Amino acid sequence: MRIARIIALFSVVVLLASCQQMPLVGTSAALSAVPPSATPTAAESDVGKQALEYIRVLSVDIGPRDTASGAEERAASYLEQELKAAGFQVGRQQFPVPVFDAQVSQTAPQQHAIDAEPLRFSMTGEVTAPLLFGGLGSPDELSNAGMAGKVALLERGQITFQDKVVNAARAGAPAVVVFNNAPGPIRGSLTATGSTIPIAGITREEGQALRDALSRGTGSLSVTVRRSQMNSQNVIAEIPGTGAGTVILGGHYDTVPVTGGAVDNASGTAVLLTLAHKLAGKQFPFTVQIIAFGAEELGLVGSQAYVSDVVRQAKSQVIAMVNLM
DSSP: HHHHHHHHHHHHHHHHHSSSOOOOSSHHHTTTTOOOOOSHHHHHHHHHHHHHHHHIIIIIIIOOOOOTHHHHHHHHHHHHHHHHHHOEEEEEEEEEEEEEEEEEEESSSOOEEEEOOEEEEOEEEEEEEEEEEOOOOOOOHHHHOOOOSSEEEOOOBBHHHHHHHHHHHHTOOEEEEEESSSSOOEEEEEEOOOOOSSSEHHHHHHHHHHHHHHTTTTTEEEEEEEEEEEEEEEEEEEESSSSOEEEEEEEEEETTTTTTOOOIIIIHHHHHHHHHHHOOOOOOOOEEEEEEEEOOOSSSSSHHHHHHHHHHHHHGGGGEEEEEE
């Protein structure tokens, strides 16, 4: 998607919003109405180079911008610095974020620590119990396995994490470990209703090794899930308007732990910064807010915090949004 098309899209939003109030909008449908230019102009090329440099700084110099490591906060400081350099008054909206940590260890027939990832909204707790393979975690598989009192080793696939942990709890399992059905670690979430027992994710290789060990005899596992709290922040820059209403340009700047997130979402953040420089010093018949949302990868926490704050003030003042995902 060419950066110049995004700027053209914002021009359309400005024109429409100045005429009448409109619902919140995303970019996907509206962009199809903005024809791309056949050949980039010199100005478009400069805009593209600037956006590419922002992507490089975010995804390479700063790198993974997950909330728990503190790298997200470093990215927030960089965004704040760039927006101030463009001439904006910039603020931060702080909000709490629940952070989960998981530890899994094989305790028999041998001691072995296993790299594990928590699933968001898991019940916290510590369980050590015999291990039993329960397939994909369907009700039939778990009831037939005799799962009561045993840690359920389940394979990812076919049904959701939420269904797996609910089914395992109903079968009497005190904890669940899900192993991946593809290379790499599991990162995921239960629904907001959460679970009544701890659940953690491990790699396919570790899961298959545990399953192979069970085929040769019995084994046991220790599963621990803890929850703590950290702070995250939305970075908000504003151009006060000459009239009522607010148009929002937004996108999240955080990532999952293992990637620099050039596409998801350094690209959208780069467009925000590039637009900020293009819009600085201009006047509009409404207020323009440029918002970089934090903790999106932890469950849209930053955007939810912003919406909650807007609801407490005047939601009716928001007349349009361009979401750069």
